[in-house]
Amino acid sequence: MKIDAEKGEGIELAKQFGVRGFPTIIIANENGQEVDRIVGYMPPEPFLEKLNQIKNGINTMPTLLGELELDPTKFSTLFKLANKYENMNDKASAREMINAILEAGTDSSGAAAFQSILYDARETRDPTPLITYADKNPDSENSSAALEEAMWFVRGIGDDPDLEADLFIRFVNGMKEPNPGLLNGFAWRMSELEKNLDHALEKVNWAIENEADEKNKHMYIDTKAEVLWKMGRVEEAIAEIEKCISFDSEDKYYGEQLEKFQKSQNPA
Structure with missing residues (x-):
């Protein structure tokens, strides 16, 4: 249904x-x-x-709950259930599973400890514990998740663009498998904040080179044009947005971008 x-x-x-x-x-x-x-x-x-x-019945709720009855302290069962409950937006049950792991002393990987920090941060909307975790555990698999979550918290609060930009850079630099769409998002956000534009240009160039879909690629070229424009490299920005217009001449947004760039060359 x-x-x-x-x-x-x-x-x-x-x-x-x-x-x-x-x-x-x-x-x-x-x-x-x-x-x-x-x-x-x-x-x-x-x-x-x-x-x-x-x-x-592999890793379904009934299966996992049955396993929990047989062994209430088993790490894998508790951790899987915590993730299930989190997806169900049942925060109390998710935390209960994580607390059970910590109380049982079976968190050898530190995964449950990180989840506990994450739950606390989401509840208080305070990114500080996540930033501290990433600082203390730079090689942890959870460090990237901590930085990303902290960055979104800071963006939501909206009063510290320098910290937001710093967290976003640390997050993208720590990505094990770069993603063109995410790097494009990073570049666009840096253009909005008008920070780290050289870094933004580097990342969006990588995104363009590694994107197979032509529509997405030209969206990224538009981002590159915006970054170049914010850098004061107007002629280059115009050249890039003209590529987008050649690709899709009916897209009004691309035309508006070109007009914006041209007006900045010759302000009234």
């Missing part, structure tokens, strides 16, 4: 099932109890694989 979670009864159902993002696919049993969920888009093959896993 397909439901629009932003209209009519869908709004209440989204609240009932703790839906935080779209698309969200919830698999329930005949009693309406959740068995598992798939959050976000997945390509066809991984999607079918995930459905088969759910069908076979």
